[in-house]
Amino acid sequence: MLAFIVRRVIAAFGILLAGTFIAYVLVALSGDPLQRLREDNSPGREERIASMTERLDLDTPVPLRYVKWLGGASQCVLPFLGKCDLGQSVRGQDVSSLLGNAMTSTLQLITVATITAAIIGVMVGIITALRQYSRLDYTATLASFLFVSLPLFWFAVLLKQYIAIDLNDWLADPAVSLPTAAIVGVVSGLVWASIIGGDRRRVWTSFAGAFVVSAGGLLVLAETGWFRSPGLGPIVVAVVGLAAAVGLTALLAGFRYRNVLYAALATAVAGIVANLALDSVLFNPSWGVLFLLLLLAVGIAVGIGYAIGGMQRRQAITTSVWVTIVMGTTIVADRMLTAWDNYFEFVDGRVIATFGSETPNYDGGTWGNLLDTVTHLALPTVALILVSVATYSRYTRASMLEVMNQDYVRTARSKGLTDRTVVVRHALRNGLIPITTLMAFDLAGLIGGAVITETVFGWQGMGFMFVDALRNVDPNPAMAFFLVTGIVAVLFNMLADIAYAYLDPRIRLG
């Protein structure tokens, strides 16, 4: 395994070197930075040309210039070598400092997009594979074709100019009409009925249940003014925690042996108590404190699973940890929404942001700033992930279907395992291994998408910087973009290879 990793790292370096070289040459050939100065006939032209030539090192032949550039750039990548130097922009700014700011918001966007797309896509893929040829499957298939065929830039503009405005108008005066509630109810009923499946009676029961809960819930929330000032509160947190305990036990272990359920419920109760007891700590914690709390919570969950799990210790620990993750997310959402009113006022009711990555001059503490980030991420993320969600769901579906047809799944069923165990332990485990490779591949697409998304939504990220640089014939910022994306691509491909090898014992051990 170690030799494998070393080999991959060396290969990655080689690829990165060659890739940046090609990009450097192409960028250098893509335009002449002096063009505009030459056409300009105002006095002092010669000096400006001379200083630009000097700044961008234009007298050096391109390959040599690349070597020089690489010397500076390598100091950004390898630590302790000295000062990071990515050259200067045509306006004389230091590119490495330009990049620093731009990178943060882009990486934020891409990370959130990757995680969201992977979760949604993989879930849809699994469900449609298990319900192959159902109406839900056909709908999801059609939707994914549509998503792949929607031009991102067009859809992003549509979201920004159309959806965002309507959504904000609605949030300013949130009312739900009966027909709206009915439509939402019908859609939700159809979706749940096809997910749950079963015989006719069960289909109708799930349809009716989902209809009543969604439509009724929507109306109740609207009547009580929840949308005007949304929040969850300790009771909802408690209900979500207990429901997660039951649901995750059903999914991961079943109820035949009760200890797993007890462990999950104990974890949920611990979470509920902690949420109440730590009220003052959670009022405005720093990120460091939050991280420590998360670690602590996971530790406690492991402990509970270990102590109560009995004969199914492993499942109990897994279930408890998942319960903790669900509860943690709910608590964070709950706390974040406490900042809603304050934020609502600050942005004049235009909560869903359409420009930039943060509201200038807004400081609402940990939770307020988180809410600000979330509202800024919402639309760009939705626009960006459509293609990825489609890719993940198609890929997962195909992979799951293939695995479900494998001999070893038939063997598993012939042993008398429950459907749940067959799917979770045998099909999922094998079906999701190739997703590691897909994640690396999809990341490249997301980076390309970020270029467009940032342009449409006015994010001052790397993509924006890149487009701006190309328009201004400004080679160094453009190269900085290729350097970062190249590193990310190579790194993730390498990680995917290693993860794949680790997850598949045939490669790990042989």
Added chain:
Amino acid sequence: MTQPNQPSQPSSDDPFVDHRSMGAAGPDPLGLAEAAAGQVSSADRAHLGQLGTSAVGTEELLRVDNLSVDFPTDDGVVHAVRGVSYSLRSGEVLGIVGESGSGKSVSSMAVMGLLPRSARINGSISFRGESVLDMPPAVQRSLRGRKIAMIFQDPMTAMNPVHTVGDQLAEAVLSHELMPKRKAMARAEEALAMVGIPQPKQRLRNYPHEFSGGMRQRAMIAMAIINDPDVIIADEPTTALDVTVQAQILEKLVEVKDAIGAAIVLITHDLGVVAGMTHRVLVMYAGRAVEVGETDDIFYRTRMPYTAGLLGSIPGLDSESDGRLRPIHGSPPSLINLPSGCPFSPRCPLASELCRQEEPDLMATDVMGHVAACHHWQRLAEADDPTAFFRTESEVSK
């Protein structure tokens, strides 16, 4: 077909054995004779005695009545199984033989309840008198792997590559009985030891790819016997293995069957495999049982041309003559649009107008308890060598 059965006990001076060794010495470019002879003779020598001692009980474990299975597909309905019936008694070994695609696997998957949801199943399957098809899914599941276990053809793909062999064995126990993992692992170790895997404790921690093909098939047998099932369905357990390993695996199968007192349904496309192993044989063609009888009768008192053709294609097994192969020409009919009449008629050297008009049902023959689906079984009964109806390769090319 519920006639009383006695196991065949060919003695070592049986002429049958001689034929085989003679065949093995004859011209055999593919080396198949050695394979067949190796399997059968070692099975005889080592285990026919055991087979004999484990007498067939009287209790009827498994009964399949008029089973049919259809698959609706884009190209039409596939009639994979068309009215198959058999019964299996405790301790009995029943062979199901037929070309690939004849419905052997589908019929046994129906017994296991492992067919895809799209399959339309008719007829009845009962285990110890209870109808399997009418059981609620949870009860059906509790039979699988605990009362009726299955061994599959390809040991290379039948085990999950990402879990250890020990985990996969223990899982079979844990899915039916609650116990600490440790205990289940101990059971797994016992089972591995029983099928003759050396150092079973260490082997538990291995992944399937670290096992050789034969070892994996042993592990599969261990997985099948780990819950002491009453019935083991072995679907071509040796087809994917090296010829040298095949005999060992069959030997092991008989040995563990006797140890735990299970009955076996042994599925194969190779009559040579059933020769020394089974009490009774059911021959399948195009989704139907076309001949059922005691193993000896199937070999020596063949009453169905298809079976005769199968016998003629075993190197060295064809009686009399020159030891040359007399294979069946052509291929089995499409199961979507079956021709009228006997499905074997396009390939049958005895086919008459009647055969092309009317599909024969299983009918009693001159041999007690031996049934065949052939209008002209008498002609086989009259012939000295039924395989002689089929032409050899050289006769064909003339």
Added chain:
Amino acid sequence: MSTPVDPRPVASAEAEGMAIVARTQAQLVRRRFFRHRLAMASLVVFMAVLLLSFSATGIGPIPGWWKHDYTTVATVVDGGRPTLSVVPTFLGGDGVHLGEHPFGQDNKGIDYFALTMRGTQISVMIAFIVGTLGSFIGVLIGAAAGFFRGWTETILMRFTDIIIIMPLLAICAVIANQAGNAGPFWLAVVISLFTWTGLARIVRGEFLSLREKEFVEAARAAGTPAWRIIRKHILPNTLGVILVSATLSLAGAVILETSLSFLGFGVKPPDTSLGRLISDYQSAFVTRPWLFIWPGVFIVTIALTVNFIGDGLRDAFDPRQNKVRS
């Protein structure tokens, strides 16, 4: 079975079998594709869009049937609102008619239907070149790598790895910026230089597995030259994969080109493409949404239908076609 014994029985039997299989296979594929309703409907719609766009504004010197030109500036009528109406009068609408400017006019008074049709032409043309040329390069590189193995494979696949780590849109933007000035054709050629990587990997994989197959080994043992083995034995068996992938890459190319043009790095004035139109009029969205909507609708239609056609082809070629409907 009455054929005389052949001196090379295995090879000849295999070849014979292959020919039979290939013919029935092709028939099967065609039948499956024509039965794929969505793909057939998509094919019809796609053809209709092609016909409409190419006949309306004409091809090169051949004039089209549409009365307006995509360059002629005119006075803006009724704020440039579209005159297209599809609601019949008896349903309370304005009746079914095209009117003077069915898609409206842009701010200079240019007929927007003519512009959209011209944009569609250019976008489809570019996508077509990228789809075929890019796939051709991919097949060439993948086939060479998969068939010759050894250092050829190492070099070609490393090269593929290098191209793949550069974000496609970004690297295309860099080169398209210059190539766009040379006209749509060169833009397409240059884009194809970067879109072949996926297919190259697929084709290499197919070749690697096919070259181990008995019929290829038999042919090789019989001394058949490499190019003949590739052409006769391997390519026909990879045709499905290549065709499907090329079709899907055509849909991808539509999106890629329009994205580049949207960013301002693709098709340059005086020519136009669907992406340019959207880019030019995105700020007009609030006041004159049709300037933004129409080109988008055409992009989605083209990409969607081509994707469906590709899917239909994939279903038709997929040997695991034993689809069981419950």
